[in-house]
Amino acid sequence: MNNDQDGRSLASLVSDLTQQVTTLLQTETRLLRAEISENVSKAGHGVVEVVGGAVCLLASLVVLLQALVIALAKAGVGSGWASLLVGVVVAILGVILLRTGMAGIAPSGLAPDRTQEQLNSDARVIKGQMR
Numbered sequence: 001m002n003n004d005q006d007g008r009s010l011a012s013l014v015s016d017l018t019q020q021v022t023t024l025l026q027t028e029t030r031l032l033r034a035e036i037s038e039n040v041s042k043a044g045h046g047v048v049e050v051v052g053g054a055v056c057l058l059a060s061l062v063v064l065l066q067a068l069v070i071a072l073a074k075a076g077v078g079s080g081w082a083s084l085l086v087g088v089v090v091a092i093l094g095v096i097l098l099r100t101g102m103a104g105i106a107p108s109g110l111a112p113d114r115t116q117e118q119l120n121s122d123a124r125v126i127k128g129q130m131r
Helices: 010-074 078-104 113-130
Strands: none
Touching: 010 078, 010 113
């Protein structure tokens, strides 16, 4: 058998490399699971915000329609304009919640980017070790 400068056989080196690659893949799998779990959690929060935004927009629609009716019926009475102001504020809140929620559940935000970068780095290291 061929021996390298450290006195270890080629079979020993291949065995060590196989063990290290296996350990590396197991570690990367754990990292992938953790990252996916984190991203799913973010998506869950995004869904809650989207639902909250949708509820606010629905409530604002009711208030805005009520305000329009009151404003048209009374032509300038303060209660109608007050309802209109409340409706606009709730609508703005709903839009903000929808936008932040949608950003949280965007597919690009769910991709395991760190794991992919780490796997690419590991592949380069393994290729370098094989040379």
